[in-house]
Amino acid sequence: MYGFTGLFFLLVGFFLVLIIRWSHAFPGEAIPLIGSLLGEANHTANGIPPEFYNQLGAMHGTIMVFLGVVPLAVGAFGNYVVPLQIGAPDMAFPRLNLASYWFYAAGGAVMLASFFVPGGAAMSGWTSYPPLADFAPDGQTWWLVGMMCLIFSSLLGAVNFITTIVQLRAPGMSWFRLPFFVWAQFVTAFLLLLAFPALQAAAVLQGMDRLADTSFFLPSGLVVSGERLQVAGDGNVLLWQHLFWFLGHPEVYVLVLPAMGIIAEIITANTRKPLWGYHLMVYALFVLGFLSFIVWAHHMFLTGMGTTISAFFQATTMIISIPSVIILSALILSLYGGSIRFTTPMLFALGFMPMFGIGGLTGLPLGLAATDIPLHDTNYVVGHFHYLVAPGTIFALFAGIYHWFPKMTGRMMNETLGKIHFVGSLLAMNVIFFPMLIQGLAGVNRRLWDGGAIYEHAQPVLYLNVPMSYAAFGLAFFQLFFIANLIISIRRGAVVDTNPWQATTLEWATPTPPPHGNFAQPPRAYRAPYEYSVPGAEADYLPQGVELEGRGAGTGTNT
């Protein structure tokens, strides 16, 4: 349920950005074929009007992050894989789980419906900065209501995940026998639990500004459309930014950590080696989770908040890159000396690492005030975080789908279609996002309806918009291979036994689909999660839940 709804919203969000890309490459030109489907208000002979462009931008971000990636990474994979990997019969609170799903579905429905209210959907960016958002049409109120639903969903989910992992681990499943994916979900749940309420508070305040005419975010003497606003004033626009980014930055790690968890599972199964530095990676996760709460103002260097505060947030931002580098390095080192199986999920995992690396490294200049100020709000920023989220996190999600599909359905996905999907997506995404870095360094701002055409300084790099957009349409074409693969494989995929990858973790030790209560016999963990290629063992993998005696019984811990 979560999975299909999440994939649906990914597709919706992707569709929105295709229209944006058309407008960037061919501003003022009508969109062929589908243009007329957008309605008269949203599409004319001169392409899409700027008002609609703004809605697309705001809703692309919102839908991709809150309705697509998070529900897939946490809702779908987390819900399905975590109880299986820890040997639990179900999540700790099944009814809360259901409530969480329906809050999510309601939030999604509200967001989609907001396109049809007068004035259209939210158009103040996914960050909804006031004072602009305070005066936006009604769609912004819908956005706030939708976000509230999504926040409730995440909070209930987070409570459920933490309780499940703490309480429902099977006998023998001690903390350091947890698969890395479970650790990643555990830290992610804490981020959701403690960061999201800040946005909840901010949404309440913005709702009051919009509906009860308060001035939480409206300073005195604000002039809108040439008229002085008749409000009480004395508000603070930066209050919103602080509250929003207090959520916003941990949210980045909500997108990233489950992806790292998925990649760790796939790498170990396909290199036939234990995870390199398992303990170190877990500690790094916790440092990452903690630090993510004290870096938020690096999104706000441009607000002139003073050098002392800037220095603090620069320092924490530089420090937080250390645990990220540790985890990524450990994943890369895990490849060393392995006999790698180049399966489709492994290809996506291998693609993830350099792409995520580019995303991370391009983030460093944004973490330092001196370099961030000229780059702020340019396409460089867009390129940077898309490298993290698209060929980073979304690749990890694809990898996870290919990896766990046989667990969910008992059938394999088609390898040929999968490999075409991988190669096409990798090439297309790089052609889309790399030029963004170039444009951004040239000073081209983001969120421009015409892709920067009216600006003198954008002219030398404007030509890049056309190949970027063609690559985006190409990316859409290659997703057809994935969709076709999904549909065909559910019905006709090669039938496999319960453990087609010969993996060690507990989810592969139960029949497919898992019976009522997840396991036929009460599971028990006898050793660390990634006991591959143990010297003296009969096979090159020792499942976590199989008892062995004497030689080759495994070490019990990863070293």
Add this chain to the structure above:
Amino acid sequence: MTHQAHAGVDVIPYTTQVRPDTGLTNPKLGIWLFLASEVMLFGSLFSAYALLRMGAPSWPDQSATVSVPLAALNTVILISSSVTMVMAWASLKRLSLSKYRLYMGLTLLGGLLFLVVKVFEYTDKFSHHLYPSTNNFLALYFTLTGLHAIHVIAGMVVNAYLWMPGTKMWATEPERFTNRVEIAGIYWHFVDLVWIFLFPVLYLL
């Protein structure tokens, strides 16, 4: 994944029994986690209060704008209802359902009285043309107390359920029912605690 557990091997463990190595039942851990997120919610709003007040060129005299006596009365009412909530749980521990009904009823009454006083406070403000839009103090006052009142109402809905229809469980699973009342109590005390912070911040400071 299933959404209901039948009796048998697949019942979710530790819903009522304590897990030995963690010392917790699932619901107790769950409610504390939930309250952690509530702390962040109200913490964010208190931070907003601090930021706006520090940045404002002038701030109204709070205790002259809002009614300290009514708020003090409400503080007494809410603390008393927290006490009766504990008594309700203790009655179940002593296996007396009738005493439980009495104390839970008193807790509900406390919540109701609190809300009635709140309504008087609000209507008094409105009659003096003091609205959330008047100034940022009143905006914060209505937002914070309003959000708190919603929490009171939510707690009352749960308590009302446990007061009457929910007692069916007492006949079949007394221990589980007692735990439920304890969990509802933890939440109720939290709502009380938020008010203990709201009272000085909004009325006295």
